[in-house]
Amino acid sequence: MSGASNVYRRYVALGDSQSEGLGDGDDVVGLRGFADRLAERLDAAAPGVTYANLAVRGRLAGQVRAEQLGPALALRPDLATVVAGVNDILRPRFDAAEVAGHLEEMFAALRSAGADVATVTFPDIGRITPLARPLAPRVYELNDRIRAAAGRHGVVVAETALQEATTDPRMWADDRLHAAPLGHDRIAAALAHALELPGSDDTWTRPLPPMTVPTGLRAAAHELSWAAGFLGPWLVRRLRGRSSGDGRTAKRPELLPLGRGAIR
Structure with a gap:
């Protein structure tokens, strides 16, 4: 990994809804997300960046590998981000070794093709969504395997899992599954810092000002509202064997300068 000495011109993002940008904009006005925000930081550091998402x-991680790795390699990126695995964590059947294996295959292939690669570790989703607390061991195991795989291939890791700020509710959209605009901005800042981009620093790790947290009946009502509005529909899709991504394709499949290409 060459860090700040490298000038990135061709950035490709691989992944799921977080990389697509859910929670940061919408399908009407367009999605932004951490990958778009990182592309903007790359362009600010060295104008002329082209970007594909x-x-x-x-x-799932296996689907990202099967569907996106080939097209990514064809674009010959000098920087790629690979962020996937949370959808796997949420499924009844979860094999951390299998998920990490898909990620490692992508790390290895992209690095062998000459790209610098960056990824992230995942915060404990049980601290964001109390009903997800039983999934914490899955998150910890996958993070450990991501770190090990990254270490074997010279992949940069933004350790978003280790920072208290990343589980602040204000970092997350109402569905608690996707980062809010502030959260996406922090992820982009974390990746920029890990990549040692000019102008980056550790301010992304700093906590937000204190906030009032609902308690008692207000907290219970808040949880019920979330379950009805987001958890219920998500479970219905799972039971029907459907995915939010059914019928969808990449929002930005070609390397284009910033400001060009459809964003949706």
Whole structure:
């Protein structure tokens, strides 16, 4: 990994809904997301960046590898981000070794093709969504395997899992599954810092000002509202074998300068 000495010109994002940008804009006005925000930081550091985003919501790590790795390699990126695995964590059947294996295959292929690669570790979703607390061991195991795989291939890791700020509710959209605009901005800042981009620093790790947290009946009502509005529909899709990404394709499949190409 060459860090700040490298000038990136061709950035490709692979992944699921977080890389696509859910929670940061919408399908009407367009999605932004951490990958778009990182592309903007790359362009600010060295103008002339071209950027493609192959991510599609709902994709499992194996699907990201099967559907996006080939097109990504064809684009010959000098920088790629690979962020996937949360959808796998949420499924009844979860094999951390299998998920990490798909990620490692992508790390290895992209690095062998000459790209610098960056990824992230995942915060404990049980601290964001109390009903997800039983999934914490899955998150910890996958993060450990991501770190190990990254270490074997010289992949940069933005350790978003280790920072208290990343589980602040204000970092997350109402569905608690996707980062809010502030959260996406922090992820982009974390990746920029890990890549040692000019102008980057550790301010992304700093906590937000204190906030009032609902308690008692207000907290219970808040949880019920979330379950009815987001958890219920998500479970219905799972039971029907459907995905939020069914029928969708990448929002930005070609390398284009910033400001060009459809964003959706």
